[in-house]
Amino acid sequence: MAEKTVLSVRGFEIHKSLLDPDAQQALLDDLRDVVRDAPLFAPETRRGRKMSVRMTSAGRCGWVTDRRGYRYEPRHPSGVAWPPIPERIVDIWRTVSGVERLPDSCLINFYGEGARMGLHQDRDEGEFQWPVVSVSLGDDALFRMGGVERSEGTESVWLNSGDVVVMGGAARLAHHGVDRIRFGSSRLLPQGGRVNVTLRVVA
Numbered sequence: 311m312a313e314k315t316v317l318s319v320r321g322f323e324i325h326k327s328l329l330d331p332d333a334q335q336a337l338l339d340d341l342r343d344v345v346r347d348a349p350l351f352a353p354e355t356r357r358g359r360k361m362s363v364r365m366t367s368a369g370r371c372g373w374v375t376d377r378r379g380y381r382y383e384p385r386h387p388s389g390v391a392w393p394p395i396p397e398r399i400v401d402i403w404r405t406v407s408g409v410e411r412l413p414d415s416c417l418i419n420f421y422g423e424g425a426r427m428g429l430h431q432d433r434d435e436g437e438f439q440w441p442v443v444s445v446s447l448g449d450d451a452l453f454r455m456g457g458v459e460r461s462e463g464t465e466s467v468w469l470n471s472g473d474v475v476v477m478g479g480a481a482r483l484a485h486h487g488v489d490r491i492r493f494g495s496s497r498l499l500p501q502g503g504r505v506n507v508t509l510r511v512v513a
């Protein structure tokens with residue numbers, strides 16, 4: 311992983327093209343193994359709205375949402391344990407997180423055509439002193455970044471396949487979301503779409 315441009319936008323650290331095409335492909339192959347054991351599912355919010363992304367997790371615990379609300383669970387909704395976090399993904403954390411502590415949760419979001427993610431904070435973890443590391447694979451995504459308060463202004467940047475975002479320090483609890491993807495803009499996923507991998511320390 312050769313270090314290249316790092317942009318800082320409102321405290322979000324954006325490592326452009328941290329992963330070269332071979333590294334992206336290798337990561338995708340690792341993720342396919344995870345999805346084979348813990349299939350993507352379509353989560354619902356507490357209010358019963360289906361999210362447009364499909365997701366699954368690896369690690370000691372995985373983020374889920376259903377009528378009982380947002381939380382971390384030790385098992386996939388099917389009852390199987392989440393697979394371990396692939397070592398190549400942990401290596402990305404080692405490269406950019408700046409902390410010794412390792413993540414115990416790896417969320418995998420799949421964005422098909424038209425999928426998005428509304429502005430939100432990541433705050434279901436037990437502790438907020440650890441950064442969140444987020445990897446983009448596949449189609450471009452318009453990533454919106456704001457402040458800790460929802461009312462603060464936002465700015466957006468396009469994330470491309472191989473980019474890695476670190477949300478730490480003051481940006482750890484900052485609002486963020488994905489307005490839209492440019493479906494079919496990348497050839498990494500043969501059918502199109504975007505995969506986002508988010509690493510977190512839950513507790």
Ligand SMILES: O=C(O)CCC(=O)C(=O)O
Binds near residue numbers: 417419427432486
């Ligand atoms: O898809 C992304 O880039 C962001 C995902 C995200 O914010 C989340 O899963 O909490």
Ligand SMILES: [Fe+2]
Binds near residue numbers: 430431432486
């Ligand atoms: Fe998030």
